[in-house]
Structure formats: C-alpha cells, structure tokens
Amino acid sequence: MRHDELKVRHFPDVLQAEMNRRGASLRDLEGQTGIPKSTIGRKLSFGNFSLEEADRLSMALGVKLSTLIRRAEALASKEGE
Numbered sequence: 001m002r003h004d005e006l007k008v009r010h011f012p013d014v015l016q017a018e019m020n021r022r023g024a025s026l027r028d029l030e031g032q033t034g035i036p037k038s039t040i041g042r043k044l045s046f047g048n049f050s051l052e053e054a055d056r057l058s059m060a061l062g063v064k065l066s067t068l069i070r071r072a073e074a075l076a077s078k079e080g081e
Contacts, residue, residue: 004051005048005049005050005051006051006054006063008067008069008072008073008076009047009069009072009073009075009076010072010073010075011047011049011054011068011069011072012043012045012046012047012049013072013075014068014071014072014075015044015049015054015058015068016044016060018061018063018068019026019061021064022039022061022062023035024060024061026040026041027063028060029057029060029061033053033056033057033059033060034056035053035056035057043079052069058066063069075077
C-alpha cells in the first residue's frame, strides 16, 4: 500500500499547536489513532507525515485536515512576506 507524504511546510508546527490547545498528549493520540507515540513525536520533529497519518491525527483532534493545512500554508505565506 502506498502512503503519499504530506508536503506542507509548517504542518508539524500547526499540529503541535493544536495538540497543545486541546491538551492532547502523544499517548492520547496513540490511543485514538493507533500510531505509536514515538512515531508521532519523530514526525513532529521531521515533518514527514503521510496523508493517512495526518488525517487520522486531525480527526483525533476534532479538526478537519484541510483546516490544519490552511493554517500551515498561512504560516508559510507570512514567512515569505
């Protein structure tokens, strides 16, 4: 099965901010998504989430993936100003 990588700059930053806002820990997300907390932590550092992982994490946080992507793109846009 092929896993397409989500290539959106700042997505890990936006995901971490949403986790903080909702008080969600890596352990919480592991339990809700089945993605090991070590994998989530590593990918928050290096930013190489698959689309499937990003979707599962956003659903666990109760936010649409498209919303997180828009926030990440907005951050990238502000950086370019």
